[in-house]
Amino acid sequence: MDPSGDYEIIHLTRSVLSSETERAVQALLKQAFGDIDGDYYAGDNPERIMLLSSGGRLVGHFAAYVREVALGGEELAIGLIGGVAIDVRFRSQGLSKRLLREAHAFFGERALPFSVLFACEPARYRSSGYRPMTNETRFIEGGQWKQFVYRGGMVAELGERKWPDTLLDLRGRAV
Ligand SMILES: CC(C)(COP(=O)(O)OP(=O)(O)OC[C@H]1O[C@@H](n2cnc3c(N)ncnc32)[C@H](O)[C@@H]1OP(=O)(O)O)[C@@H](O)C(=O)NCCC(=O)NCCS
Secondary structure, eight states, rough: THHHHHOEEEEEEEEGGHHHHHHHHHHHHHHHSOOSSSSSGGSOOOOEEEEEEEEEEEEEEEEEEEEEEEEHHHTEEEEEEEEEEEEEGGOSSHHHHHHHHHHHHHHHHHHEEEEEOOOSSSGGGGGGGGOOOOOOOEEEEEEEEEEETTTTTEEEOOOOOOSSSSOOOOSSSSO
């Protein structure tokens, strides 16, 4: 397979994802994460699903969420990014960086000041503007509310606004 070809980025919502594409997405996520069982989107419905394809083949996936959270005493909408996966044969070519730029552009259109993600390998996101969050983070996991500094939690400031080191209540799951 020639990984040097052209890539296309496709924006979708869950409601228009064809069953064939959905099967390809779930297979890619299973390849990337292994432990995913069943429907990746069952927990939360992303605002945008971003797919990267090469020659009609799915090689990358991002899910972009817009979440109303509480940051200290303030209610605001932020971007969340989950389901970050690049086909193993196409890694280390800057493709996840390309999808991150696309997600940030989407969040920028919505005037969202921050993008947050929960990284397995934080080093991969630094060059896209992310730094570790030191905020206590409240979120739901397995039906239980939890609160602690989430290791791997990272934030990117998308505009002028600085991210404060205060309680982040995700009001839902960490995607
Ligand atoms: C994490 C993942 C999405 C990265 O995708 P990718 O397209 O290979 O990443 P990129 O090529 O865009 O590289 C992003 C950054 O990571 C660095 N990087 C790439 N491959 C790397 C490697 N093998 N080891 C360490 N850093 C690496 C790049 O150098 C780049 O940083 P830079 O701009 O400072 O050079 C991909 O490895 C993957 O799908 N992994 C399995 C699923 C997963 O862990 N998802 C993330 C969950 S949070």
